[in-house]
Each structure stands twice: as structure tokens, then as C-alpha cells.
Amino acid sequence: MSNIKNCSKCGKMFNYIAGDVICENCKKAIEDKFQEVKKYIDDNPGAGLKQISEACDVATKQLKKWILEERLMFTENSPIQITCENCGARIQTGRLCAKCKATVTNELNKTVKQRQDALAAELAKQQAKQQADKKSGMKFLKT
Numbered sequence: 001m002s003n004i005k006n007c008s009k010c011g012k013m014f015n016y017i018a019g020d021v022i023c024e025n026c027k028k029a030i031e032d033k034f035q036e037v038k039k040y041i042d043d044n045p046g047a048g049l050k051q052i053s054e055a056c057d058v059a060t061k062q063l064k065k066w067i068l069e070e071r072l073m074f075t076e077n078s079p080i081q082i083t084c085e086n087c088g089a090r091i092q093t094g095r096l097c098a099k100c101k102a103t104v105t106n107e108l109n110k111t112v113k114q115r116q117d118a119l120a121a122e123l124a125k126q127q128a129k130q131q132a133d134k135k136s137g138m139k140f141l142k143t
């Protein structure tokens, strides 16, 4: 089934697949803009968000989105301060520092493992019960 939506940027109807509700044309325009911004930051490592936003004609909201997506990196001398959401350490991009990211991944893996173990135990219990039912059923038929 096709999923037709209106592009959130230009309003054009397009075949929506996944992710942001943006048509191919707008997606490409944003990608071009991203390359322009990246180059601008390379050329102007001391530029702040507002300066980049004005120089490249791109919303600061979009810049922040790229930072969260870990697409834009900033050097130590950049006035753009990104801090880890968990411990407040200075980071170059994204939401968390490498240390907190590793902790979060570990926690996540632990939860998944616990869930898998619980599921396996439940399955084993069910199988044992089925076996028991089968046996008692056979006994019932014999008598």
C-alpha cells in the first residue's frame, strides 16, 4: 500500500517511506545545505551557531538537529559548547560523551539479555507443561 503524504517543507505530495516527512527534492536541498555548512565550519572553526545560521542561511534548529545526529563536529576552539546530557562533559557532537554512551549501551544490552533469559525460561516452562500434558493425556487414553 502506498503512503502518500505532504512534504513538511514544500507541501508537495510524495510517496512517504520512513523518517522525516520530506520529499526527495527537499531532502536533497537539505543535504546540499549540510555540505555547505560543513565546509563553512571547516573554513571558520571559530564560528558560533548564530553566525553559521546567518552565513549559510540555515535555521539553528536544523544545525542542532545535525549535531544531535552526530553529523556536525566542532573543534576544541569552537564557541559552540556541546555537553554530555548525562555527566556534562564537553563533547564534539551528539548527546552523550563516549563514556556515558558505553554505559547506556551496556545497560541496554543488559535489559535485552534479561528479557531474553526470561522469555527462554517461560518457553522452557511451557514446553515442560506440554510434555506433561501429553503424558497424562496418553495415560488417560490407556485407562
Ligand SMILES: [Zn+2]
Pocket: 007, 008, 009, 010, 011, 012, 022, 023, 024, 025, 026, 027
Ligand atoms: Zn518538499
Ligand SMILES: [Zn+2]
Pocket: 084, 085, 086, 087, 088, 089, 096, 097, 098, 099, 100, 101
Ligand atoms: Zn557523559
